[in-house]
Amino acid sequence: MSIVLIVDDEKLQRDILKTILEEEGYEAYTASSGEEALNMVKDVRPDVLLTDLKMDGMDGIELIESLPKKPFEIPAIVMTAYGTISSAVDAIKKGAFDYLTKPLERDILLITVKRAAEKSELLKENLRLQEELFKKFKMDGIVGSSKKMQEVVEVVKKVSNSSVTVLILGESGTGKELVARAIHYNSPRRARPFTAINCAAIPENLIESELFGYEQGAFTGAISKSIGLFESSNGGT
Known part of the structure; x- marks a missing residue:
């Protein structure tokens, strides 16, 4: 089941949210501040972040902006009071997945967390597919031991990390597209x-x-x- 990290400076709110999510089968962890949450992210590896907007020290927006971007951006849900909805909208612009207004409604909370968890799963699946493509089209995917083929592999290695335009010439069936894919999936553009x-x-x-x-x-x-x-x-x- 998906892992949710709950961030709120009110212990009662943290405990209630943790209980609700665990009852639904989620693995839930809590942090009392943005700073503590950042320290936990590396070890917990949450699929979803559920954070209060207004907290002492680092607020929800600062926390979202400080989250690691790799291997993927963690979908973050912001919790806010009615009087700060404009700030929550600002959080969306800064990268939050969605926001919830307090007092929280159980059904809406669970639906929103489920949507965020589904997005997280899609992002992880995308990474897995990218890795499979990389393995398929990495350099040893180009079969050939002749001197000419080894020269081709060396050229592919050189141009993969550059942004230069590459023209690949050859007869039909000689593997021009294979070489083009190898260049792409070994370059910074492979995502x-x-x-x-x-x-x-x-x-x-x-x-x-x-x-x-x-x-x-x-x-x-x-x-x-x-x-x-x-x-x-x-x-x-």
Whole structure:
């Protein structure tokens, strides 16, 4: 079950939340301050952070901004009184997953925590898939012991950590896309999409809209906005 770290400077509130979440099967831990929570994050590895907004010392927003960003950003739920909803909205802008107003309603609390836990699970699954792709397309995934293939591997290693444009030439079936994927999944861009495009398979009258996208009403049949492949692959390859 998911791990939830509860942060609140009121002991009674911490204990109530811990009891509610444990009754639902969550593994719950508590911290009395933002500073204590930060010290616990590394060992507890929470899937969800449930924090009060107003606390002595480090407040909820400062805590969220101080959370480690790797291996992924922990979904954080902010608890706030009615008089500070504007601050909670500000917390959302600073990266909070959602906010709850006090007094907390049990059902809404559990629904929100469940949604945050599901997001956390998706983020972890995404990391697992990225790792699988990295293993599949790491350097030893390029099979070949000849001098020429070893030269190709060395070039891939050199260009993977740079942002230079790479042109890969070769006959059909020689592994051009394999090399391109190896460069992508060994580069800092590997968390972003890799998009392979067969331009010859796209009709001439559609190539522009496929690559650059279009706005609603741009032409007959454009009933909604469409993002192009360049934009959807931004930051990737």
